[in-house]
Amino acid sequence: MLKTYDIAVEIGGMPILLRTDDAAFRDLLEGRYAGFVRRSAKPTFEFDVDLVPCSAEMESDDDVRVHQEGGVWHLRRGDFRAQWNPAAGRGNIRQSANPYSIDSVLRIVHSLILANEGGFLLHAASAIRNGRAFLFSGVSGAGKTTISRLAPPDTTLLSDEVSYVRRVGDSYWACGTPFAGELARPGENCSAPIETLFFLEKHAENRIADIRPQEAVRRLLRNVLFFAEDQKLVRLIFRSACEFVERTPARQLAFRPDERVWELIR
Amino acid sequence: MSDVYIARSTAIAARMLGGEMMVMSAVDSTFFTLNEVATVIWQAADGRTPLRQIVAESVCSQFDVDPETAQRDAESFVTELSQHRILIVSAGPIDSPRSGPVEAA
Numbered sequence: 001m002l003k004t005y006d007i008a009v010e011i012g013g014m015p016i017l018l019r020t021d022d023a024a025f026r027d028l029l030e031g032r033y034a035g036f037v038r039r040s041a042k043p044t045f046e047f048d049v050d051l052v053p054c055s056a057e058m059e060s061d062d063d064v065r066v067h068q069e070g071g072v073w074h075l076r077r078g079d080f081r082a083q084w085n086p087a088a089g090r091g092n093i094r095q096s097a098n099p100y101s102i103d104s105v106l107r108i109v110h111s112l113i114l115a116n117e118g119g120f121l122l123h124a125a126s127a128i129r130n131g132r133a134f135l136f137s138g139v140s141g142a143g144k145t146t147i148s149r150l151a152p153p154d155t156t157l158l159s160d161e162v163s164y165v166r167r168v169g170d171s172y173w174a175c176g177t178p179f180a181g182e183l184a185r186p187g188e189n190c191s192a193p194i195e196t197l198f199f200l201e202k203h204a205e206n207r208i209a210d211i212r213p214q215e216a217v218r219r220l221l222r223n224v225l226f227f228a229e230d231q232k233l234v235r236l237i238f239r240s241a242c243e244f245v246e247r248t249p250a251r252q253l254a255f256r257p258d259e260r261v262w263e264l265i266r
Numbered sequence: 267m268s269d270v271y272i273a274r275s276t277a278i279a280a281r282m283l284g285g286e287m288m289v290m291s292a293v294d295s296t297f298f299t300l301n302e303v304a305t306v307i308w309q310a311a312d313g314r315t316p317l318r319q320i321v322a323e324s325v326c327s328q329f330d331v332d333p334e335t336a337q338r339d340a341e342s343f344v345t346e347l348s349q350h351r352i353l354i355v356s357a358g359p360i361d362s363p364r365s366g367p368v369e370a371a
């Protein structure tokens with residue numbers, strides 16, 4: 001019988017077990033998700049990872065497609081194929097031995113999990129300061145990596161690229177993720193209640209400005225990671241964005257790239 | 267545009283926030299924020315009331331606008347939203363099941 005190697009990756013308090021028969025690939029995952037590996041965690045979902053040789057079939061540039069059929073989610077991109085049955089708690093991933101494909105699968109799976117719980121993954125850096133989490137959202141080039149790099153020593157970086165937003169009762173918590181951006185550094189595996197969501201804009205001076213709630217929802221939706229072609233999920237994400245803005249201060253942060261911007265964030 | 271009937275699509279999500287209606291297509295994720303007048307028309311889009319009647323009874327009675335301008339603006343608004351399949355437009359009354367739910371703020 002073929003020996004298998006398991007690793008449980010826990011992000012946002014949600015352990016997902018990845019099973020492979022390739023010890024080297026397991027070691028690769030162990031290194032990539034180091035701060036998020038939970039040896040004793042009982043997994044909520046399990047995925048068998050079938051590694052296939054690099055081929056033209058698994059190296060195309062096809063965009064990600066995510067759809068549900070008969071209760072099973074089908075995830076597909078040029079470099080991976082995956083299926084996930086949430087009710088059965090199981091799925092499988094077919095990809096070559098690289099860390100990027102499985103990273104994308106995990107992002108998609110977590111985005112689907114969060115959508116049903118009133119949360120979302122957000123293109124945003126996030127950090128904890130004084131026990132509260134601050135989110136810094138924006139498209140590529142808005143300054144997520146810059147503001148992360150400028151963070152003072154008394155902050156805990158949760159991510160410089162993809163932030164994990166969970167709804168807990170009537171409040172929202174930000175959780176660390178291993179999904180790194182240009183900083184190439186995973187976040188810390190911890191969480192805190194969200195104090196403020198900032199939308200980033202590079203500017204000649206540091207300034208915080210209020211924005212209308214409708215504009216906040218619009219910007220938030222623009223930066224939510226959402227992959228599924230599914231009307232029910234679109235509605236859920238829309239509702240989550242509205243409810244988040246109703247309960248969480250959302251402001252614009254114009255900043256110049258020096259550490260003084262963090263004097264405004266407390 | 268001859269008199270038409272309008273109904274909210276079921277393939278949308280909508281919510282009042284800060285006194286304005288936000289509408290998102292569940293099909294292509296197009297997002298709209300409606301102003302006060304557009305919100306009134308949106309809320310009255312029950313599929314059974316002609317647009318001209320909505321303008322006369324709901325818009326002109328609440329806003330300082332002449333009927334012709336209000337009708338023209340309403341038709342423009344309806345055309346735009348119907349192109350995104352957010353509003354259903356018909357020459358006759360539309361069955362109520364096609365109207366989508368609107369969440370309270």
